[in-house]
Amino acid sequence: MTSITSNRTHRIAVSAFFFLFGFVFASWASRIPAIQFKLGLSETELGLVLFSLPVGLLVSLPISGWLVAKKGSKTVACIAAVIYGLGLVTLGLASTKFQLMAALFAFGLAGNMGNISFNTQAVNVEALYKRTIMASFHGVWSLAGFSGAALGTFMTGLGVVPTYHFLVVNAIAIAIFFAASRFLVTNDLKAKENAPLFVMPNKSFLTLGLIAFCSMLCEGAMFDWSGIYFKKVVMAKPSLVGAGYTAFMCTMAISRFVADYFTSRFGFKRVVQVSGLIIMSGLLIAVIFPTFYPSVAGFLLVGVGVSSIVPLVYSAAGKSKILSPGIALASVSTISFFGFLIGPPLIGVLAGISSLRLSFAVIAFMGLCVSILATMTKENY
Template sequence: MTNIQKSRIGIGAVFFSYGLCFASWAARIPSIQQSLQLSESALGIVLFALPIGSLLSLPISGFLVAKIGSKKVVIFSSLIYTLALLGIGFSESLLVLVPVLFLFGLVGNMINISINTQAVGLEAIYKRNILATFHGMWSLAGFAGAGIGAYMIAESITPKYHYMVVYAIALPILLFSYRFLLNEDAKTEGAQPMFAWPEKSLLVLGLIAFCSMMSEGAMFDWSGVYLKKVVKVDQDWVGLGYTAFMVTMAGTRLLADKLTHHLGMKTMLQLSGAFTAVGLLLIVVFPIFIPTMIGLLIVGMGVSSVIPLVYSLAGKSKQLSPGIALASVSTFGFLGFLLGPPLIGLIAGASSLRVSFILLTFLGLTIAYFSKRF
């Protein structure tokens, strides 16, 4: 096995651990809401700690990657991230949970920027698009985390012990992967800022990424709550909605490259937006277990391919280097991913969860509409 192949495995392993930790947090949000007796509005406010931490980390992350390299940032941020997950499980009050979630968001965005910088560097070496593979690893980890979460809920295991198990899985994977990360990041011509305001075409890509990842984030954080509060399923079935979403998301993402080759990027993006809208509409119109599960499967298919396609298009920017263009667009997407869940909570508190999910359908339509530009 060559060093480049080892690097691909190492980077993929970090994506997997990152996804596993985030999915484990998302799978237990209903449990944490119940244990702390939080309303939808209160939960929405608490969830704002994540995007606030992420927003504040943007300039810090760019500076650190530029100053000491993405490898070192990946190592220390991922180690802190796993510890922050443990902290969430041990939080018994809002005074503890909110700052820990803030830290979780802070270092989570550091991982996002630094490990994608690693992926961009390796893609430059391969001279072909491989980003979808890494995001597929994140999705597979999300599926695994959802499955573990569903089991923990069914067995009435508290988040504290659940997260201890996840920590015991993620830490060895991370320690294994670090030796294979790239020592140097991809070089660009001339001095360029770590974050650049993108030109018009990249702004459109950023909008598409924002809408898709806002829908994705809403499914991560609110699908379980929706099944419990609106569909009114038994507690043991709450985690199945998130699992269904992740099954089709991971499966479709792994097939995305072949589908795009046959259909083209424009058609693939339009279909992705349409599937997202249709799936969400089905969930809202028929708040019954089977139609809701089918809707979650369709939404998973819809959001699966958008981010890899957007990143691939961003990498073809003629005004910015691939790495800088990717960082600019991914920031929009990541903000949508983090801002979506708390906004859903606030809307649900003012009206209902069904109304908030209706608004999400317009995000899918927005993706389909703006994809016509490509």
């Protein structure tokens, strides 16, 4: 048996890897405008270039699950961490849009290898603790996002070019890697003997995937359209256009550190049901009362609602008795990832047909879908 001290060490090490990947990704996102200016990309060209990252992520989904099942999550997480940090530097060095596209594709591949492997590590640590702690790991990822964005703002203010900025971030990532990698869990949880490396999703996996799909569709909408909503619908002052996004991110990060407590007390099903209703309520408040303070309040609620859903779905999938955790997480991620891809363009299409407020009303319906789908899940996750 692993001692309590050792369990805590594993938890800190896995949290460090969540921080590493969140910090690196946020560092890249914080310098997109500088890289756009450096390469002279138009808005349309930038959109096409940025699409290379989710393509790499999508291609990586089945590969990542297979690698984790065959080689172990610790090995894959370590390899992905090294590639991810070096990939960030490559993004800063890109001098043409085709080089940037190739680098983003590789960045997406490594990012999803990390996503599947360190979430598998989190499932392993949950098994050691014998209680739900997945949301807290994702809370660390959110904090890393704030840290990476803050450093990016600082570097931009100093006039540091992205390449040098990314070299600093890579040095931090390397330090985290060497400090934490040896304390990752060595042996992953096992599924039943001779478990397949791929199966078509059964009803349980499909339901979990669809819950995450709806939640990530809402997340994608918040990430890409919250600023535009505050600019064009709320008519916020230029200095306050980012208030909705900031409100959403703050409550999402904070709520992830308390979500495990509520899950342990009330259960997976009830927490997800309530979370879906909170998402719907928050979006409807922003749609029905499109003024500054009600909209900020609505976006605060959306952050609370989406905070725990994906971590809890990952935790539930990782407990599968049919598939190994890596394959199970990859299966659910494959379904849920399309929500992240579909959300932003869906809002754009609906806004073009009708209005941005109608688009957000449709996204609110996804919150209701989360609650409905949660009633179809097993209680004993």
